[in-house]
Amino acid sequence: MTVMLGMPAPSLTTPTPAAACGTAAPAGPGGRPLVILAYPKIDHEKNYVYFWMPFALLTLAKALRDSGMVDVVLFDGNQQDAAAWEKLLDEELERTLCIGVSIMTGGSQIGHALDMVASAKTRSHCPPVVFGGPHVNVLAEQTAAHPLVDAVLQGPGQNSITTYVASLLGRTRRQDVPGLVTHRCGQTLKGPVNPPRTGAMGAYPWDLLDIPRYIRDDPTVAKRTLNYISSQGCVYVCDFCYELVYQRKYSAMVADDLLRDIADLKARYGINGVKFYDADFFVHLQRSMGFCEGLIERGLDLKWAASINPNDILKARKKGLPLLERIAASGCTRLLMGMESGNDRVLDEVVKKQITRERLLDVAREIADNGILGSYTFIVGFPGESEAEMEDTYSLIGELRGLSPAPETRVHLFAPYPGTGLYDKALEHGFVPPDSLEGWSNFDYYTSLTPWTSEATAERARDETRMRLAPAQ
Numbered sequence: 001m002t003v004m005l006g007m008p009a010p011s012l013t014t015p016t017p018a019a020a021c022g023t024a025a026p027a028g029p030g031g032r033p034l035v036i037l038a039y040p041k042i043d044h045e046k047n048y049v050y051f052w053m054p055f056a057l058l059t060l061a062k063a064l065r066d067s068g069m070v071d072v073v074l075f076d077g078n079q080q081d082a083a084a085w086e087k088l089l090d091e092e093l094e095r096t097l098c099i100g101v102s103i104m105t106g107g108s109q110i111g112h113a114l115d116m117v118a119s120a121k122t123r124s125h126c127p128p129v130v131f132g133g134p135h136v137n138v139l140a141e142q143t144a145a146h147p148l149v150d151a152v153l154q155g156p157g158q159n160s161i162t163t164y165v166a167s168l169l170g171r172t173r174r175q176d177v178p179g180l181v182t183h184r185c186g187q188t189l190k191g192p193v194n195p196p197r198t199g200a201m202g203a204y205p206w207d208l209l210d211i212p213r214y215i216r217d218d219p220t221v222a223k224r225t226l227n228y229i230s231s232q233g234c235v236y237v238c239d240f241c242y243e244l245v246y247q248r249k250y251s252a253m254v255a256d257d258l259l260r261d262i263a264d265l266k267a268r269y270g271i272n273g274v275k276f277y278d279a280d281f282f283v284h285l286q287r288s289m290g291f292c293e294g295l296i297e298r299g300l301d302l303k304w305a306a307s308i309n310p311n312d313i314l315k316a317r318k319k320g321l322p323l324l325e326r327i328a329a330s331g332c333t334r335l336l337m338g339m340e341s342g343n344d345r346v347l348d349e350v351v352k353k354q355i356t357r358e359r360l361l362d363v364a365r366e367i368a369d370n371g372i373l374g375s376y377t378f379i380v381g382f383p384g385e386s387e388a389e390m391e392d393t394y395s396l397i398g399e400l401r402g403l404s405p406a407p408e409t410r411v412h413l414f415a416p417y418p419g420t421g422l423y424d425k426a427l428e429h430g431f432v433p434p435d436s437l438e439g440w441s442n443f444d445y446y447t448s449l450t451p452w453t454s455e456a457t458a459e460r461a462r463d464e465t466r467m468r469l470a471p472a473q
Ligand code: B12
Pocket: 041, 042, 044, 048, 051, 052, 053, 054, 055, 056, 057, 059, 060, 078, 100, 101, 102, 103, 104, 105, 106, 107, 108, 109, 130, 131, 132, 133, 134, 135, 137, 138, 153, 155, 156, 157, 158, 160, 161, 198, 229, 232, 241, 242, 243, 277, 278, 279, 417, 418, 444, 445
């Protein structure tokens, strides 16, 4: 486990405070109790040069604010250091009803989370600590079993956090909290299944974050670019992807709400670019077209970028929709697309990408013809993938480089994420997974994690990665 500077090492025998059982709600000084929501640091700087505004926390904060039950503070470990965490605990812990922590697998985020919680738990007034996020969604039981974790909420937090808070306030029964797993107070409690549809996106409580700190000069979008999420879930079945495990139903903001939110962000913070990190922004073709037309009609004059599945483009063609032309006309500068492989067997049998190499090339040509920068990601080192099949991926990359504008290419090493179909195949091929929460923290996606992937394969993947990293002119 990593220990952040200035933080005491967590004791695995930390006693559970009485508050963890949720019997007492702290009385605020004349006001409402507080919920602290934390997004621990991810050690990703070596691979990603920009900060990320934590939408998971904003989504939860919005639901909590709307409930009127509590005040909310957000702590972003990518922006604030250990000393700031200590200060927050010093100042606010006494009136805090619970601490919510978001974790994804790997990148040391889990370790940083445990360090933060360990520090909170050395104090006499530490309230219950509840974990959620992508890692919890796939390994809820193991996370809940950790001595520093009082409870986990599996699934979309906007559906569950308010009920959990209501239960701490004695307004509802703990066993009615959707997605809850807790092994506390001498018993195991599990709530009903958390509905997989999310909704409730947009018009976030921006005032809870220092938004200007997240605006950055993005070389592929614009000088003042902010990240945004306009949908959750995906409709495709790629066998390495977490969305499949989570099975959250696709839900998206309608084009008008999205345009209103983006216009509001522009008016408040003077942004001139938006980078969407939806799993796939273009699942709903009418919404996508509506968004493009709306940007043009409203004269918002924004550059934007998003991720797309190649099949969206094929579907648009079938329907006779000029999707790429309108995307380009509305100011889109870059489309991120997972191509995964240049080999048809791998695309079909291993990844279940539902597309062939020939069609991938064809789609990439259309993207380039519309003047949009393609950013294509690939994965090598799938279980059972042959050297010749990997060569097919590199030859596809070679062909793509002939396009103008020349696309970005990023080659990832296959990493088995728990719950996915390919994770089970990886186990059959000799992959040994971490067996603890701390172990999953150190899961480093950028190094070779599987016994069949050589250092030479890893080096070649790094060599073939070409990104535009210099700031925009
Ligand atoms: C932003 C992002 C990143 C950023 C991280 C930002 C940062 N500051 O450090 C960067 C670019 C660094 C990154 C990197 C990687 N990421 Co990433 N990333 C995302 C992304 C695009 C958005 C996350 C997000 O905010 N979503 C929107 C919010 C609203 O959804 P959410 O996070 O799922 O939160 C909901 C629930 O999980 C829950 N919840 C979340 N937190 C909490 C907390 C509490 C208390 C509760 C109750 C509930 C709760 O409620 C929320 C609302 O519904 C997602 C994909 C996606 N579109 O979601 C992938 C994703 C999270 N990444 C993933 C992966 C695999 C990676 C990488 C390994 C490789 C890659 N493909 O990019 C790397 C390596 C990271 C590492 N760990 O080392 C996986 C996670 C799988 C897992 N088991 O954790 C995802 C889901 C992509 C995917 N489909 O596979 N990533």
